[in-house]
Amino acid sequence: MVKQEQIRQSKEIQRRTGKTFHLATRVLPERVRHETYVLYAFFRVADEVVDAVDTAPPAEQRRRLEELRRQALGEEDADDPVLTAFAELRETHDIPASDVDVFIDAMLSDIDTDRYETYEELEAYMDGSAAAVGRMMTQIMETPQAEQALPHATALGEAFQLSNFLRDVREDVVERGRIYLPQETLRKHGVTEDQILNFEFDENFQAAMREELQRAEALYREGVEGIQYLPEDCQFAVLLAAVLYADHHHEIRTRDCDVLSTTPSLSTSRKLYLLAKTRLYWALERDPVAVFRRVSVVPYPDESETTRDSGHSGPSPGRTTGSGASRWTGGRVSGWLRSFTRSE
Structure with a gap:
């Protein structure tokens, strides 16, 4: 023990x-x-x-x-x-x-290894550095539907790792001399290794980042689909982790994908805001995919830009929530959040 x-x-x-x-x-x-x-x-x-x-x-x-x-x-x-x-x-x-x-x-x-020629090579690395972590988490959660959950846990682990790589391009060069962005993606958009090593941002690097952001977001969509197979008492925590890690994309896009000048980070207030928001929607509807679509910054192909904002504030079309129920639920969430921030 x-x-x-x-x-x-x-x-x-x-x-x-x-x-x-x-x-x-x-x-x-x-x-x-x-x-x-x-x-x-x-x-x-x-x-x-x-x-x-x-x-x-x-x-x-x-x-x-x-x-x-x-x-x-x-x-x-x-x-x-x-x-x-x-x-x-x-x-x-x-x-x-x-x-x-x-x-x-x-x-x-x-x-x-400090360079990856293709995404397939990077994916093989992430299977050990990240996806295996998701699979181990599935084990310690004692997941009855592990067979259904594991492919999605693998995808979510890779999504978290890829978001970290996209956020930390500058830091990985400065501290470790590593470039995790696939070389084939960089060449496709006319980005040279020297350009990254010298932290020279331009529209070509921006295009390469946007392509990899989209790849990561596809992994989030696949990964979140599997949260339903986890034990009920673990679903909210995994959903929250997905919302938080994906929100690095919001910080990256706010900077027009310039992660060469500085490393984006989530403020404590932003994390607590997302925690409260995710908890609110989870109280209203315990559907991991539905809540992720409402709260996270990850776009879905069937979604109109007019129904989204940078933080997904407010219910999506077709769903109404009574003001009384919203106030009651909001009050419960507010109390829970105050209790949560005091505890450790």
Whole structure:
């Protein structure tokens, strides 16, 4: 059984390094929330090995990652409380060893790979670095309809990762010398590697970003379709995570896709606004796709621009909500939000 001290350490790692994911984790039921802290902390421990380029040579990074693999799979005693907790978690929830392997393999590839020729190559990387995370989350949620949920969990994990890559183009170059945008997309729009390395924004780079934003948004639409297959007490948290991560696209488009000059970020007030808004619509209609369409910035092909705004404020056409019911629900959500922001 995972100990309280292990949970506390894992929670602190998540709070410090994954603020957006931490917010969504806090609305998970306790039976899943503590395990999610451990899961995220394990990912960060491995990620920090890869990012330690200035303090550890590649051979040492590979050695440590292989050590993490063995400890995570319970093949040797762990030397870190987070790894001990993860190994117990994996066994308790029957997380496939293949997902641990593909995740560690992705971290190993980060040591040597800093460019991706095609989207298919990037997708193969994301299967380990992100999609495997979604599949592990499905396991710890104890999802009865796992077979239906897993393809969508894979898509949603890739969507989160791709949004991060699109947001962090400048940061990845500055801190790691990496370019995650597919080289074929850049060439298609006449963008050179030197242009990115020198942070030279123009309409060609803007066009490349727009293409990849659309690709990510298709993944969000596919991923959110599968939230219905998750346990009911976990659906809102996953929906909220999708709304929050997708909202980076709003920040990117607000800057005309110029992520070379600065790295966009969501303010705390924006996150809390989206939390309250998602909670309000969830109280009115517990349909993940319907709520995502109303709250998120992800466009749907059958939607007219006249029915949308930048934050999807207000119900979509064809749905009416009585003012009395709205005020009653809004009051409940407001009280819940005040309670939520005071708790930790």
